[in-house]
Amino acid sequence: MDKVIEVTELALRDAHQSLMATRMALEDMLPALADLDAAGFWSVECWGGATYDSCIRFLNEDPWERLRTFRKGMPNTRLQMLLRGQNLLGYRHYEDGVVDRFVEKSAENGMDVFRVFDALNDLRNLQRPIQAVRRTGKHAQGTICYTTSPLHTVQAFVDMAAGLVDMGCDSICIKDMAALLKPKPAYDLVSGIKQRCGPNMPVHVHVHATTGVTLVSLMKAIEAGADVVDTAVSSLSLGPGHNPTESLVEMLEGTGFITRLNRERLGRVRDHFARIRPKYHAFLSNIVGVDTDIFQSQIPGGMISNMESQLKQQGAAHRMKEVLEEVPRVRAMAGFPPLVTPSSQIVGSQAVFNVMMGSYKVLTGEFADLMLGYYGETIGPRDPEVMKLAEEKAKKPLITQRPADLLKPEWQELRESALALPGCQSCDEDVLTYAMFPQVAPNFFLHRKEGPKNVGSDPAKNEAGQAAPLRGPVKYAVTFAGKTHDVTVAPL
């Protein structure tokens, strides 16, 4: 008897977040829901991550309405979301009452599986959201952010998994957001977790495809006992995204492992997104093929482009090489955090400042917070001199407790501020939208009634309407009112 390997489909969340800047509109997903629902996935990841932000910032879509639509459209499949621990879907730590309400409302609106992670792998930042999920009776998945450093050993990750199990997680996810997970550590990590946490604790593996090696890592993870793996349908796969779902299905043939996926349904989902993808041409990632430099530099592609634009703004694009060399030093000083939102931006910006202004002459507020424990504990000790500097510049003390312990109940205040906004309805969902995106929510509430805005565009119209920017002079013979003139058009 073959062992069934379950699959989480990423098309509706991480795939378009990684490949097309999270811009896909709900209306472009709707035609695929019936096939996704019938294809045999363990779950469909479709909410959370950057999708909530993107909905209200770019698409004039109510993210809660999107969730309810998924619930109706996929009645037979688990809906899955990515939750940033105590940050929820925002960019700061929230007080526990807000965390509880967000989780309750998500469950109430249809969410089944909560994948909860913390950028620093600090278990204390995961405790409250995990408890909140357990109270709803939904699936609480504890997440390990995979990275590499002298301190990130298989043993350290296995210890973290044991901590997640103690917390009451229903499953463990290994989340490899930068495609750093090679076949050997994939095998060792899954075996280690299975040995420590018991064969019945489900292990899920989430990898990106960027470095080209991670389908092999999935094979090894499966051989080591992984239960569920994440993939994206082929027409929304590869590059900085994920391995193709169909390739996973085929790869397993004869190996003693099998998926429950229906090839015909998968084919229809693939064809649908193959038609949709060109609409989002303007947002497509520049990364095609693979990038193995990440293994040496530890710097994911998205982070490099952020730093590049920061340097360009300061007229210092030529100093990129120095910045790339500075990043690992800053990361070591900060106690080797995984480089993932928001730690990647924090470390990257500080590296740029160090190169431009001199080592730690300027500290960003976020970097000071990271050094002083306001994002949580790091795996390694942080540099004492830079910590002292941070205390001086930020005028804040070092903390060692859980960051959210410093926060006072904030729901009432958030609720009052939200309800004062034109267009805000008196439901908890709107208050949560305001709580997470106080700068963006007012405008969204004001314009919500105008309905969703699809930022994709007809590729045929694109070609006709938008000429590529000229790179050199072009000569035309223009006949106008009976006379022909030589006209040269050049970029200014």
Next chain:
Amino acid sequence: MDKVIEVTELALRDAHQSLMATRMALEDMLPALADLDAAGFWSVECWGGATYDSCIRFLNEDPWERLRTFRKGMPNTRLQMLLRGQNLLGYRHYEDGVVDRFVEKSAENGMDVFRVFDALNDLRNLQRPIQAVRRTGKHAQGTICYTTSPLHTVQAFVDMAAGLVDMGCDSICIKDMAALLKPKPAYDLVSGIKQRCGPNMPVHVHVHATTGVTLVSLMKAIEAGADVVDTAVSSLSLGPGHNPTESLVEMLEGTGFITRLNRERLGRVRDHFARIRPKYHAFLSNIVGVDTDIFQSQIPGGMISNMESQLKQQGAAHRMKEVLEEVPRVRAMAGFPPLVTPSSQIVGSQAVFNVMMGSYKVLTGEFADLMLGYYGETIGPRDPEVMKLAEEKAKKPLITQRPADLLKPEWQELRESALALPGCQSCDEDVLTYAMFPQVAPNFFLHRKEGPKNVGSDPAKNEAGQAAPLRGPVKYAVTFAGKTHDVTVAPL
């Protein structure tokens, strides 16, 4: 101690043949030769396949001069070529004397490793070229064309490998031209060959990347004892091409296997071809990402586009689905040949005719030859009724001997015809060029002195100089003689 896995780099032959229609000019390869030579490859595949044809047909390049240039530029690395058995690099069977001369001249001009295959896996078509290679003292690699069918079992392929070893081959290559080799059969096949032919018989594995699963297959092949694997530097990888060389290197970390490759040199090779690739934009394959339909249909991508254009010419593009269903039936009738040049074209064309004109109402000359044994023996029996039809229509008898046994010595005649052509030099190399491409060689000899023609083009110039055809009205503000006019330009 880690086992060293050796690597053959495909950038200079199969990679650009698969990705950019074999159009890369020698001058775009030259800057990479020193790094390729120092990177630590077992061999660099750089000649044969379609490159010879492309050199004289499109690039006005003497393929022999290209070979000598490689020899000078990579003095420390084995040069490798792909040879179509008794077809050499042409499209018909050659008499043994011509085969001998071609191999001698290739060795003399610098070739080290001859990978010899036959489209039908008929050992008799491999015997003479393998003997010819052995006489030169160079490396004779016997090749198994991998395919799937009810008759293509691991055992059948292992038997074929044993036949190749008996012939005196120095190594065995498993050649998976359509990316059909899944991890499990990859493991079984390599183990089977190692068991049957002994652990010291080197096994090379060549896979394409089209279906997305074959890097996993390489991992399994390596675990089963494969000695050398084929990859292409990342900037010339994936799609219908091959797995990225750098990903292979990284994938093996900690697995007990290691390559000898130098990351810095690889990085330079990658950067060079990343710069070159956009020049060949016009020739780039449409296939991006992966295609797993091939597993079901058995029809490789290149074959589908051939059949599509055949149907379009007959105004019957809408009948593609019927043709795709007909192909496996025709293949079964023909005794399950692997679908690779030329059998893929022969089977595909016959399928088109069957759909358009009725089953076997029209037989192509090539399909009749295939049915009557003129390409060699197939693994399965061929349909007796269609064979009878072929005899009648082609007015030729069924043959069971080696096809080249029917041929009379032809070198003198080829030599005389070649030397009569303006521009042909009295060297064997030119006679061989004429022998393989009698239609193309005359024009090449005539224009050779004009020197190589690079069909790549500056991508910046492309964008500035060549506007895409308008699909709708475009508005311009044109300032001319001091006055600004609104001008609308629309396609007629």
